[in-house]
Amino acid sequence: MNTKEAIVIGLGISGCSAARLLAESGYTVTCFEGESHIGGSLFEEIRPNGIRVQTHGPSVFHTDSEKVYQFIKRFGAFFPYNHRVFLSYQNKMVPLPLNANSLQVIFGNRQADALLSRLSAAFPGIKRISADRLIDSHDAKLIDLGRFIIENILTQSINRKDGSSFIPADDSYMNDAFVDIGNDDCYYTDSIQAMPMQGFMSIMENMIDHQAISVYLNTDALSRISLHQDSTTILFDGVPFKAPIIYTPSIDKLFDYRFGALPYRTGKVSFLDVQTDFQNECAVLLTPKNKDTIRITESKYMTLQDISGNTSLMLESPYTESSKGMGEPFEPVVNADSMKLYSKYADLAKAYPSLHLLGRIACFRNYSISESIEQAIGTVSGF
Numbered sequence: 001m002n003t004k005e006a007i008v009i010g011l012g013i014s015g016c017s018a019a020r021l022l023a024e025s026g027y028t029v030t031c032f033e034g035e036s037h038i039g040g041s042l043f044e045e046i047r048p049n050g051i052r053v054q055t056h057g058p059s060v061f062h063t064d065s066e067k068v069y070q071f072i073k074r075f076g077a078f079f080p081y082n083h084r085v086f087l088s089y090q091n092k093m094v095p096l097p098l099n100a101n102s103l104q105v106i107f108g109n110r111q112a113d114a115l116l117s118r119l120s121a122a123f124p125g126i127k128r129i130s131a132d133r134l135i136d137s138h139d140a141k142l143i144d145l146g147r148f149i150i151e152n153i154l155t156q157s158i159n160r161k162d163g164s165s166f167i168p169a170d171d172s173y174m175n176d177a178f179v180d181i182g183n184d185d186c187y188y189t190d191s192i193q194a195m196p197m198q199g200f201m202s203i204m205e206n207m208i209d210h211q212a213i214s215v216y217l218n219t220d221a222l223s224r225i226s227l228h229q230d231s232t233t234i235l236f237d238g239v240p241f242k243a244p245i246i247y248t249p250s251i252d253k254l255f256d257y258r259f260g261a262l263p264y265r266t267g268k269v270s271f272l273d274v275q276t277d278f279q280n281e282c283a284v285l286l287t288p289k290n291k292d293t294i295r296i297t298e299s300k301y302m303t304l305q306d307i308s309g310n311t312s313l314m315l316e317s318p319y320t321e322s323s324k325g326m327g328e329p330f331e332p333v334v335n336a337d338s339m340k341l342y343s344k345y346a347d348l349a350k351a352y353p354s355l356h357l358l359g360r361i362a363c364f365r366n367y368s369i370s371e372s373i374e375q376a377i378g379t380v381s382g383f
């Protein structure tokens, strides 16, 4: 019989991991999810042709943490998966991040060799160099290469020009902005790169399948949770709740946008089912110059499903900046101004001892799946 209680708000990968860890540490866990389903950013659907698609954008599990991998693998089998992303550039297919092969496709062999020599000389011992660092180099040819990346790969629509950096400093899954000094065209460099055989939804459903976990869907947690006017106590259904509350949604909403809304990016997605085995040559194709579709994902490459004669494409529209509404796909727009605003909210949150912020939205950091789980493990082990 559990005697300790905890509340988890939001059932994306962060909330599901935390709920499971709490249950296994002897807590009785009550979870609230605003949507009619769990999953958050990792929500998946099955298309009429049977293909499983990631509704909010292609997401791949990658990590250097054996601890995280051992944890997530408990909830479903994984298969090794090396993610490959291509850029559509002047009718050519260019591997991303840019590497020796891509430079040859774009600039021809001689110019590519010259660029690679310059890269090695300017950045000895560094495998992947960001567009930011190229721009800051003192080599005119490398500065041009940095500009090439910004103008041809990082679209205006993704709005990577926030603040002084073209790449959000915390963006762990944004490898488009790099050039690899060798010919490694794997999108990620982590030692573990894998996909769940049955998808991420199955993993998260298994995580919360525990007798000590109760789940309430379609429940805006802020209809059950409120802030006491003493500015230190959280009320649950009007009664002070001193036990841990894991909070994963946006923090500005919790404090009723007292200092203003935090900025997020969001994009629209649509799906196209096609009667052919495979439509594209890779899982993800970037088309940054297209004003309607900036990224096309062919899910079958990522799900390993054996469905012949059919495929599904996910088309992503240019991102726009917006404040968060519940359940939208989005990513925090991290820059100096937004971080200043965020830290005002984080300071308010610190005054509530039972409140624990977790995940990319509540913490306003572009965490990967692995980092989200690692944070959940660290948070719960601190109780």
Ligand SMILES: Cc1cc2nc3c(=O)[nH]c(=O)nc-3n(C[C@H](O)[C@H](O)[C@H](O)COP(=O)(O)OP(=O)(O)OC[C@H]3O[C@@H](n4cnc5c(N)ncnc54)[C@H](O)[C@@H]3O)c2cc1C
Binding pocket: 009, 010, 011, 012, 013, 014, 015, 032, 033, 034, 035, 038, 039, 040, 041, 042, 056, 057, 058, 059, 060, 061, 062, 173, 219, 220, 221, 222, 248, 249, 250, 326, 327, 329, 330, 331, 358, 359, 360, 361, 366, 367, 368, 369, 370, 372
């Ligand atoms: C387009 C895209 C691609 C990505 N690609 C990768 C990748 O390839 N590899 C990788 O490792 N990471 C990737 N990431 C990051 C990774 O998906 C996220 O870090 C992770 O899924 C975030 O999980 P979370 O639980 O912290 O947040 P979320 O998944 O956003 O979960 C928050 C949950 O809170 C719920 N909620 C909101 N408000 C309320 C409320 N008031 N009451 C109750 N519930 C509420 C939401 O409905 C949601 O379910 C990607 C992210 C995006 C957006």
